[in-house]
Amino acid sequence: MNEEEHKVEYTTVSIPKPLAEKIKERMKGTGFSSVSSYVTYVLRQVLSSIEADERSKQVFTKEEEEKVKQRLRDLGYID
Amino acid sequence: MIQPHGGSLINKDLPKVEKERILRQVDDFETIQVNPQTLKIIKNIGFGVFSPLEGFLNENNYRYVLEHMYLENNVAWPFPIVLDVPERKANSLNVDDRIILVDSIGNPIALMDIEDIYGYDKKEYAKKVYGTLDRNHPGVDSVFNMKEKLIGGDIFLINEPKSIFPELDLKPIETRVLFKQKKWDRVVAFQTRNPPHLGHEYIQKAGLTYVDGLFINPVIGKKKVGDFLDEVIIKAYQVLIDEYYPKDRVVLSTFETEMRYAGPKEAIFHAIARKNFGCDHIIIGRDHAGVGDFYGPYDAHKIFDHFPDLGIEPIKFRSFSKCSKCNSVVNDKICPHPPEMQKFFAGREIRAALQSGKPPDPEVMRPEVASVILQYKNPFVS
Numbered sequence: 001m002n003e004e005e006h007k008v009e010y011t012t013v014s015i016p017k018p019l020a021e022k023i024k025e026r027m028k029g030t031g032f033s034s035v036s037s038y039v040t041y042v043l044r045q046v047l048s049s050i051e052a053d054e055r056s057k058q059v060f061t062k063e064e065e066e067k068v069k070q071r072l073r074d075l076g077y078i079d
Numbered sequence: 080m081i082q083p084h085g086g087s088l089i090n091k092d093l094p095k096v097e098k099e100r101i102l103r104q105v106d107d108f109e110t111i112q113v114n115p116q117t118l119k120i121i122k123n124i125g126f127g128v129f130s131p132l133e134g135f136l137n138e139n140n141y142r143y144v145l146e147h148m149y150l151e152n153n154v155a156w157p158f159p160i161v162l163d164v165p166e167r168k169a170n171s172l173n174v175d176d177r178i179i180l181v182d183s184i185g186n187p188i189a190l191m192d193i194e195d196i197y198g199y200d201k202k203e204y205a206k207k208v209y210g211t212l213d214r215n216h217p218g219v220d221s222v223f224n225m226k227e228k229l230i231g232g233d234i235f236l237i238n239e240p241k242s243i244f245p246e247l248d249l250k251p252i253e254t255r256v257l258f259k260q261k262k263w264d265r266v267v268a269f270q271t272r273n274p275p276h277l278g279h280e281y282i283q284k285a286g287l288t289y290v291d292g293l294f295i296n297p298v299i300g301k302k303k304v305g306d307f308l309d310e311v312i313i314k315a316y317q318v319l320i321d322e323y324y325p326k327d328r329v330v331l332s333t334f335e336t337e338m339r340y341a342g343p344k345e346a347i348f349h350a351i352a353r354k355n356f357g358c359d360h361i362i363i364g365r366d367h368a369g370v371g372d373f374y375g376p377y378d379a380h381k382i383f384d385h386f387p388d389l390g391i392e393p394i395k396f397r398s399f400s401k402c403s404k405c406n407s408v409v410n411d412k413i414c415p416h417p418p419e420m421q422k423f424f425a426g427r428e429i430r431a432a433l434q435s436g437k438p439p440d441p442e443v444m445r446p447e448v449a450s451v452i453l454q455y456k457n458p459f460v461s
Contacts (some may be wrong), residue, residue, distance in 0.1 A: 057082060059080075059082070059083060059087075059088045059252070059255055060088075060252050060255065060256065064252060064256075065256050065259075068252055068253050068256040068257075069256060069260065071253065072253060072256065072257055072260070075246055075249075076246075077249075077257055077330065078257065078260050078261075
């Protein structure tokens with residue numbers, strides 16, 4: 001795999017200035033080099049927690065879902 | 080979508096390999112024959128309609144539910160779900176026995192692990208569940224006809240009891256997948272044991288206005304003399320939905336269970352079952368699950384105040400009528416006009432018209448619905 005394939009693309013997200021200032025204060029002594037890296041870290045944590053929560057709330061597995069969908073098609077409830 | 084009651088959808092359907100193994104050894108088990116109503120309970124437990132129940136209540140939970148309308152683990156549950164057996168049979172069984180529950184012709188339906196064998200007071204049961212000891216109440220009469228002992232314990236499905244309307248008999252996992260396919264996040268349930276009149280249509284559509292989908296879920300099963308036949312109710316709803324409802328917003332599916340006529344407590348029971356089907360709202364009308372004058376007209380509304388943690392929200396409707404001044408179906412909250420301007424949707428009058436072979440007033444019942452009902456020589460349970 002070459003360098004190009006390893007390259008991560010970034011996009012810009014805007015946050016209010018007071019929030020950015022607050023983050024800068026909080027970052028002191030943490031080892032994070034930029035607001036972007038700190039915010040990226042925090043958002044990953046939050047998303048991971050949300051996804052874990054969603055997974056634990058799954059009432060049926062993907063396999064169960066596909067099996068049920070076939071029965072619903074046979075009964076005419078879905079196309 | 081709303082989580083099942085108690086947090087997880089119970090599934091007591093044994094894997095095929097296990098079923099086959101048990102069926103090979105079926106003669107080694109003691110059996111108990113169960114009636115058609117109990118078969119429905121077993122099926123509903125087995126497929127999660129009665130989540131979080133995994134079997135028939137043990138003694139501690141039986142007493143706790145009677146007293147508090149909660150299970151011992153603090154999950155709301157309004158009345159006991161029990162298995163009654165003759166005393167002589169109970170005396171031949173022991174705690175920790177594994178038995179097979181069979182239907183009226185001996186087909187094995189479920190495995191049961193006996194956790195408890197206990198006596199109970201029928202008067203206490205009837206009074207606490209139905210609020211009366213009057214034998215004219217069909218639920219009370221059922222209690223006094225129960226056998227002498229109760230058995231508690233988990234069940235495991237071996238053979239699924241047959242559905243009355245197999246093409247309409249969706250299990251909770253199926254309704255949940257269906258609602259997900261339809262991208263319905265909020266679903267309102269409508270519980271019924273009657274064919275629809277315009278008042279029903281009005282409250283269903285009023286409920287549907289605020290959510291993504293409407294789940295019309297008629298109770299199918301043992302009812303009292305004079306109730307409409309199950310087939311009549313289903314056909315009536317099918318024609319109403321075909322002619323008057325946006326088809327992509329409505330699902331019709333049956334709920335096979337006996338009517339207990341327990342009024343407010345049964346309203347909670349019905350709400351829990353529909354929560355397990357994936358509904359986060361349920362329409363509760365006047366005298367829900369009532370019979371005669373045993374309950375106040377809005378007792379089934381008030382009882383929801385005792386269950387702030389139930390999860391499924393009741394949409395409470397009081398009385399509704401066709402107002403000649405408003406020129407539409409209204410309810411008493413939104414219409415200021417006097418009673419003489421109201422045409423009420425009286426069940427007795429609808430029945431009287433149908434019994435005499437005539438369609439009810441088209442302002443009360445859609446002609447298409449009346450026409451379906453009138454195809455039956457006797458559309459009532461006799």
